[in-house]
Amino acid sequence: xxxxxxxxxxxxxxxxxxxxxxxxxxxxxxxxxxxxxxxxxxxxxxxxxxxxxxxxxxxxxxxxxxxxxxxxxxxxxxxxxxxxxxxxxxxxxxxxxxxxxxxxxxxxxxxxxxxxxxxxxxxxxxxxxxxxxxxxxxxxxxxxxxxxxxxxxxxxxxxxxxxxxxxxxxxxxxxxxxxxxxxxxxxxxxxxxxxxxxxxxxxxxxxxxxxxxxxxxxxxxxxxxxxxxxxxxxx
Amino acid sequence: xxxxxxxxxxxxxxxxxxxxxxxxxxxxxxxxxxxxxxxxxxxxxxxxxxxxxxxxxxxxxxxxxxxxxxxxxxxxxxxxxxxxxxxxxxxxxxxxxxxxxxxxxxxxxxxxxxxxxxxxxxxxxxxxxxxxxxxxxxxxxxxxxxxxxxxxxxxxxxxxxxxxxxxxxxxxxxxxxxxxxxxxxxxxxxxxxxxxxxxxxxxxxxxxxxxxxxxxxxxxxxxxxxxxxxxxxxxxxxxxxxxxxxxxxxxxxxxxxxxxxxxxxxxxxxxxxxxxxxxxxxxxxxxxxxxxxxxxxxxxxxxxxxxxxxxxxxxxxxxxxxxxxxxxxxxxxxxxxxxxxxxxxxxxxxxxxxxxxxxxxxxxxxxxxxxxxxxxxxxxxxxxxx
Numbered sequence: 009x010x011x012x013x014x015x016x017x018x019x020x021x022x023x024x025x026x027x028x029x030x031x032x033x034x035x036x037x038x039x040x041x042x043x044x045x046x047x048x049x050x051x052x053x054x055x056x057x058x059x060x061x062x063x064x065x066x067x068x069x070x071x072x073x074x075x076x077x078x079x080x081x082x083x084x085x086x087x088x089x090x091x092x093x094x095x096x097x098x099x100x101x102x103x104x105x106x107x108x109x110x111x112x113x114x115x116x117x118x119x120x121x122x123x124x125x126x127x128x129x130x131x132x133x134x135x136x137x138x139x140x141x142x143x144x145x146x147x148x149x150x151x152x153x154x155x156x157x158x159x160x161x162x163x164x165x166x167x168x169x170x171x172x173x174x175x176x177x178x179x180x181x182x183x184x185x186x187x188x189x190x191x192x193x194x195x196x197x198x199x200x201x202x203x204x205x206x207x208x209x210x211x212x213x214x215x216x217x218x219x220x221x222x223x224x225x226x227x228x229x230x231x232x233x234x235x236x237x238x239x240x241x242x243x
Numbered sequence: 244x245x246x247x248x249x250x251x252x253x254x255x256x257x258x259x260x261x262x263x264x265x266x267x268x269x270x271x272x273x274x275x276x277x278x279x280x281x282x283x284x285x286x287x288x289x290x291x292x293x294x295x296x297x298x299x300x301x302x303x304x305x306x307x308x309x310x311x312x313x314x315x316x317x318x319x320x321x322x323x324x325x326x327x328x329x330x331x332x333x334x335x336x337x338x339x340x341x342x343x344x345x346x347x348x349x350x351x352x353x354x355x356x357x358x359x360x361x362x363x364x365x366x367x368x369x370x371x372x373x374x375x376x377x378x379x380x381x382x383x384x385x386x387x388x389x390x391x392x393x394x395x396x397x398x399x400x401x402x403x404x405x406x407x408x409x410x411x412x413x414x415x416x417x418x419x420x421x422x423x424x425x426x427x428x429x430x431x432x433x434x435x436x437x438x439x440x441x442x443x444x445x446x447x448x449x450x451x452x453x454x455x456x457x458x459x460x461x462x463x464x465x466x467x468x469x470x471x472x473x474x475x476x477x478x479x480x481x482x483x484x485x486x487x488x489x490x491x492x493x494x495x496x497x498x499x500x501x502x503x504x505x506x507x508x509x510x511x512x513x514x515x516x517x518x519x520x521x522x523x524x525x526x527x528x529x530x531x532x533x534x535x536x537x538x539x540x541x542x543x544x545x546x547x548x549x550x551x552x553x554x555x556x557x558x559x560x561x562x563x564x565x566x567x568x569x570x571x572x573x574x575x576x577x578x579x580x581x582x583x584x585x586x587x588x589x590x591x592x593x594x595x596x597x598x599x600x601x602x603x604x605x606x607x608x609x610x611x612x613x614x615x616x617x618x619x620x621x622x623x624x625x626x627x628x629x
Binding site: 058061063064083084087088091092096098102104105106107115116118119120163167 | 245248249529531533534536538621
């Protein structure tokens with residue numbers, strides 16, 4: 009099933025001097041894909057992610073999320089879709105600093121209207137999966153970088169989203185923690201068929217995914233898919 | 244609601260940030276509550292001193308007549324009105340008081356003391372003597388203390404009251420001190436004696452009425468005017484200028500409260516804007532994980548409103564302490580400066596209720612703009628902010 013389809017996606021920034029950040033991007037992502045987007049700085053990776061994550065509206069084109077056109081949805085509709093269908097993992101964990109690990113994972117569920125007890129139970133389960141059962145009541149300042157990012161992963165999964173979007177999720181982690189986080193995402197992709205779209209500048213990390221899109225100057229210039237243990241060029 | 248949870252956590256995590264807006268509103272509440280108490284006390288004192296030495300209502304003669312002839316019948320009609328506590332027919336007039344070489348112009352009030360005392364509580368103003376003596380001693384008088392002093396009267400000395408060729412000798416049965424200018428000229432006489440002096444027969448100039456509720460007087464006055472041919476006036480009718488002045492004063496005091504409202508509100512707005520500025524990225528994250536604009540507004544409005552009750556409580560406490568301090572140090576103010584006798588602050592439950600409402604309104608109003616601005620943030624820019 010197509011989870012996300014982008015048709016002729018375009019984003020222009022600026023009123024005076026215009027900057028074309030995305031130039032007619034076409035993209036189809038299937039359910040259960042583990043996809044990475046790479047490219048040099050300024051290529052439009054984060055812009056594309058913001059479009060797909062409904063954090064920003066495109067200047068042109070369409071975005072179809074599970075068969076529904078959402079590019080021009082209202083602010084309220086996009087909030088609801090972000091809460092229920094999308095999960096985010098940011099470069100910096102961006103956990104809420106005054107809340108514990110457990111509470112951070114509960115918050116998206118509470119936003120969705122979940123019962124507090126049920127939210128707590130699910131959050132505990134998720135954090136146990138992340139190997140953080142001993143850190144439930146720790147605040148972000150009391151967690152290491154890798155632990156915080158794992159909490160962020162748990163938060164992203166809290167509402168069982170259709171897609172998890174990660175914007176350089178391991179950029180600020182050491183190699184070991186980065187490996188750990190990627191292995192975790194890989195495991196989730198295999199076990200529960202979670203769809204991941206990750207932006208990374210690190211090709212070694214990108215190669216841990218199943219499909220790599222390369223963006224240059226707002227256009228997809230190459231696409232590689234995993235086949236027989238390696239990658240083959242598709243575009 | 245998760246918004247309240249987040250707002251509460253924001254506040255408890257940064258108690259120093261909330262200290263200043265709480266103090267700002269608390270001080271404003273203190274000033275307003277104390278001012279309201281002071282104004283209310285002042286108003287009460289003014290009104291109290293206005294009605295202390297005058298009836299709440301007076302019934303005056305019919306148009307074209309100088310006196311009320313059927314005052315006994317009219318009195319019994321007045322007693323039929325609900326809330327009437329005292330009815331006293333009174334004959335008023337001017338005469339000359341002569342004692343040895345001293346002569347002074349005086350104001351005569353002819354009354355039945357058994358009816359007049361419930362009306363004005365005259366006995367309590369007596370320096371010496373018994374007001375009820377006027378009921379039993381036809382040629383006795385209650386004399387203003389200053390008048391007695393001016394005439395150089397001694398207790399037991401008789402003096403003459405002269406009017407239009409009629410001369411009566413009366414003996415003081417007591418001196419009265421009302422604390423007003425009346426003490427220089429007031430002479431109470433038994434009604435019959437005053438009628439003889441005035442020479443107009445069995446008549447009175449007015450009927451004074453006291454009601455159980457001071458503020459019911461206008462309603463009873465209009466009822467009496469409507470039901471009879473006599474003109475009835477309440478103390479409010481007679482003190483219209485004074486009451487208008489007090490209302491004008493109240494209006495300007497409300498303007499002053501509004502100013503305090505705005506100033507303290509700015510304190511809250513400033514803190515809220517700083518808070519939101521510090522939490523820009525957090526707002527972006529909340530939006531990213533699904534909080535909509537309405538929720539963002541609710542979070543920051545809740546933060547603002549949660550500060551209301553502690554601000555109000557602290558402000559009320561400060562107002563109470565300030566009131567007690569002011570009252571503990573009596574400030575004797577000359578009568579020409581301040582009509583009431585001393586500074587006092589009347590802190591009624593209503594004033595505290597207004598104070599709480601004020602605190603909530605300030606926090607509500609002050610939180611609106613910052614909360615709205617927070618909700619209009621672009622989540623991408625907010626997340627990317629430093």
